[in-house]
Amino acid sequence: MLLEMNDRVKELREKLLVFMDEVIYPNEQTYRDQLNEGESRWSEVPPIMEEMKAKAKKAGLWNLFISDPQYGAGLSNLEYAHLKEIMGRSSIAPEVFNSAAPDTGNMEVLVKYGTEEQKEKWLIPLLNGEIRSAFAMTEPDVASSDATNICTRIEREGDEYVINGLKWWTSGIMDPRCKVLIVMGKSDPTAETYRQQSMILVPMDTPGITIKRSLPVFGFDDAPHGHGLVEFKDVRVPASNMLLGEGRGFEIAQGRLGPGRIHHCMRAIGMAERAFELMVKRAEERSPFGKPLTQQGVIRSWLAESRCEIDQARLLTLHAAYMMDTVGNKVARKEIAMIKVVAPRMAQKVVDRAIQVHGGGGVSDVFPLAKMWAGLRALSIADGPDEVHKETIAKLDLKRLRNVSK
Incomplete structure (x- = not known):
């Protein structure tokens, strides 16, 4: 490799x-x-x-x-x-x-x-950076860590689908340039578990969409992007807006989330590297009790631990990316789950150390560290909480070891 x-x-x-x-x-x-x-x-x-x-x-x-x-x-x-x-x-x-x-x-x-029609209408403007979009999946009334719980309804009526439900943490929906949503909901409650959900394209100007409020992340509103609590009430869209076909929502989700988790984790590593550099710079500039912070044993220990942890997380994430490229997302499930746990947690620790070295400045907006920490802490919940990914890792290793012992 x-x-x-x-x-x-x-x-x-x-x-x-x-x-x-x-x-x-x-x-x-x-x-x-x-x-x-x-x-x-x-x-x-x-x-x-x-x-x-x-x-x-x-x-x-x-x-x-x-x-x-x-x-x-x-x-x-x-x-x-x-x-x-x-x-x-x-x-x-x-x-x-x-x-x-x-x-x-x-x-x-x-x-x-x-479809070609969907690509022409929405993909091309997105590729050109002319519009933005949002993804509506998580719901406030159910445990969305288990996506089979999602209960927003997507029901066929003639040549249209009618959408009813409540979504939250719909990131990007507050942006004035947001023109289209991908909504995940239940289209057939009687189907087998992973064929009940579908994904559908919903233009933002469709009647029946109401943004109830913005949801800040540890006080950061992330304007103009934002994260919205959104109500869908008798929202009607053409049947041609369905993605891939009814009951294919989980199939699409798996194709979407694999690369996305690589992106999230490498972004977290980038934040950790910048926080590390800021920590070193601040430690060189500050001299409490007669000597620079870089001569304090505890700071040197933090720097050493941070370097080890950043490089470990990077190698693990690159390995997961390599596995996705060579054997596919399904075979690389364990590696993808591992990085989703490791990278955000690592970056939180590094940023937290950098905040401590910066003192009062670290928790302010004078430096980017507080916002980094808020985003990284949320990332341990977003795209599946750590506990779900750890369960996946354990199950796959137990299955592997049981097979070996036979």
């Missing part, structure tokens, strides 16, 4: 590093300032975002996540993983490169499962 970068990835990585230094980092504060200057954080997108996106397109750093060369860069999961880590270092960078969730997952779904 070879995890090193090939020449093409090395070239893209160098371009990304330069772009981050010249465009992303210098404009992080500009983005925040513009976001807070407008009349509404929810109706206006900071102009600097479109300026940066235009530069990313021109630099050839656009849609790098799509493995289908017809629509994107044609990189494998392993090749893209090296690049996603760099993008993950800044909260604004993924959108700049058109590689931000949930658009990435939604675009991948449309590439794999969309």
